[in-house]
Amino acid sequence: MISNNYKLTKTKILSGLQCHKKLWYDFHQQISKDNHSIHIGNRFGEEVKKKYQVGYGKFKDFTGPFDSTKVKDTEEAINSDNINVIFEGAFIYLDTLIRADVLIRKKNGWELLEAKSSTKLKSEYIEDIAIQSFIVKKCGVNLTSIKLIHINKDFIYEGGDNYEDLINDTNDITSKVILKEKEVSSYIKDLIPLAVEKKSPNISMGDHCNNPHTCDYQSRCKAIEPKTNITSYEILPWCPKKLKKYCLEKKIKDLQKVPTDLLVSQREGYVQDYHKIIQAAHKCNKPWFSPDLKNAIKEFNFPYYFMDFEYVNQGVPIIKGTQPYYRLPFQWSVHKWESIDKKIKPSDEKPFLEFDDQDIERRFVESLLKAVGENGTIFAHNAGPVEISILKKLKEKDNCKHLVDKIDKLIERTVDTQVLVGENFYHPKMNGKYKLKEIIKAIPSDVSYEEKDNIAGGTEAQLAWFILTDNKTLKNEKELQKKLLTDYCAKDTLALYYLVKHLMDSYV
DNA sequence: AAGCTTCTTAGAATTACGAG
DNA sequence: CTCGTAATTCTAAGAAGCTT
Structure with a gap:
């Protein structure tokens, strides 16, 4: 018996398992934010589909928004005698809709494959896949095995659209999933009433807000949390x-x-x-200033340079010689402060912003080296894990090998302002956080990250990269994203200047 | 989504010691 | 000397929190 009505989806169940209130918002006031991991997932999904379209016989692809014909068509494909692979098949049972990434016909039944753009199996996937397999089985399909498809981290893209080795589909999780299937019907029974519940469940914020997934409704929950004047140890x-x-x-x-x-x-x-x-x-x-701050400042040499990178974790690498989740730098911004009596200004070298040039890394470093000159201290926030580690990786690249010495000199001149602050400064307005965006709230500057419709952080810079490298993006949109990126990156380097200046001023 | 680094923790290996 | 148990130390893997 096939039903075309549903209340829940797999995603909604997962929401509900994390927090009932999250699911309630999904039902009643949903917001769905775009983010870069969705783009990674989509690009990986494309490659997965390409792989199973060849060598298995006839396939059916039901990709696209759900409509009621898809359940029937999926069932027909299952019962056919010539369709061997089904993408995004739709199944409904107990008012719950799931879409199965890939189904492959086997001797006595079907194999279910779920594609995740991570590089390994994570415990929360078992639940996720158990929901699917439970429903697929209840719809009468004999599932004989269940596999996870994920990204092979060691894959190196050699060009020519060859992604064969990117896909790891050797992870058989049949028995783990079967153990979880038993619980699915009780999940559904617990969660369905939330669809008609008038009032949102009363749940206060806690660790579940970011575990296993970051919840997009946190600002709403925060707004109704009881206000206190005390500062928590948290x-x-x-x-x-x-x-x-x-x-x-x-x-x-x-x-x-x-x-x-x-x-x-x-x-x-x-x-x-x-x-x-x-x-x-x-x-x-x-505020607190360390007694050592003075000595730290003495080590700095003019001209000062303020440097910031943006990079992207591609997931599916599109630049020759790069790997999945390799940090591909695509933008830098540098501000220069010649001497104490001069005004801060952007570097003479034009800021770098490119996206998918196959030689992007060489072009990135070459222009950066010009921008920071030969002398003077270079400041970057959280430089160790970001700027310096990116530069170290670039040293290994064939197209950058000739720049190794120059890169080393650049690294030597770099001061990590996060460490500088961590060792020498604290202001109550930082609220326990040492990221640049928090520090800037505590010191005088004319930089604000609060403006609307802006790129607000590194993850959004990554999202911009995905939008810009998507050939479906319109030209106007591309121009807008480029402008946003340029403003954002320059804002960071300027904030860096205010930070360093503030630390210096406090000792005059 | 990953990397980076520390902190936590589970389990293994080592040690201690009395009993046989 | 071995065995069993308990306490202690070591190690490795995972989690947490911070970044893009």
Whole structure:
């Protein structure tokens, strides 16, 4: 018996398993944000489809928005005697719709394959796939095996659209999934009532907000959280689990109520006892400067350069010689501060912004080297994991080998301002965060990240790259995205200037 | 989505020690 | 000397939190 009506989907069930309130919002006031992982997934999905379109016989592709004919057509394909592969087949059971990425006909039944654009099996996938297999089976399909398809991290793109080795489809998870299938019907029974529930469930924020997926409704939940004047111990960066446990047991929320001698966490890039310093700064509501800051500043040499990269994790690499999730730099911005009495200005070299030139990495470094000249301190925020590690990877590239010495010199001149701040500065307005966007809120500047319709962070810069390398994107949209990227990256380097200037001014 | 780095934790390996 | 148990130390894998 086939039904064409449904209330739930697999995605909605997963929402509900994470948080009932999230699902309630999905039902009643849904927002769906575009993000770069969706683009990675889509591009990987394309390659998966290409792979199974050859060598298996006839296939049917039901890709596209759901409509009621798809359930019937899927069933026909299953019952046919000549269709061997089905993409995006639709199945409904217990008011729940699922779409199966790939179904392959086997001797006595079908194999279900689910494509994920990660590089390995993750525990949450089992639940995800169990929902599908449960429903597919209940629709009368004999599923004989279940596999996960994921990205092979070691794949190197050699050009010519050859992605054969990108796809890893050797991960058989049949038995793991079967164990979970039993629970699916109770998930559905629990979650369906939320579709007609008038009021949103009363659930306060917590770890579930970002686990396993970042929830897009957090601003709504935050708005109705009870307001307090106290600063929670939870703002402490790298707050140790032990401390969390202790505070939970003692019912402590206020950072000031945490015994100071328990704040013992140490971390590279942060001053000794930085948790104690944070606590003290919030207690007296005053910024903290280390006594060593003066010496640190003495090490800097004019001209100062402020440097920022944007990179993209491609997922499916499109540049020859690159790997999945390899950090492909596609933009830099540099501001130059000649000397203390001069004004800050953009680098003489035009900022770099390219997307899919096969020689993008060489062009990126060559122009960057010109922009930062030979002398002077280069500042970059969180430079270690981003700018410096990207430059180190570039050194290994054939088309950049001739620049190795110059890249090394650049790296030597680079100062990580996140470490500089971590070791020397804290302001209560930073609220326990050391990212540039938080620090800038605490110091005088005319940089604001709060403007509407802007690129607000690195993930959105990555999204822009995907939009710009998508051949379906219209020209106007491309121009807009380029402008947004240019503004965003320059904003970061300018913010960097205000940060360094503030640290210097505090000692004049 | 990944990388990076530390912190946590489960399990293995080692040690200690009394009993047979 | 071996065995069983318990306590301790070591190690490796995973999680957490921060970045793009």
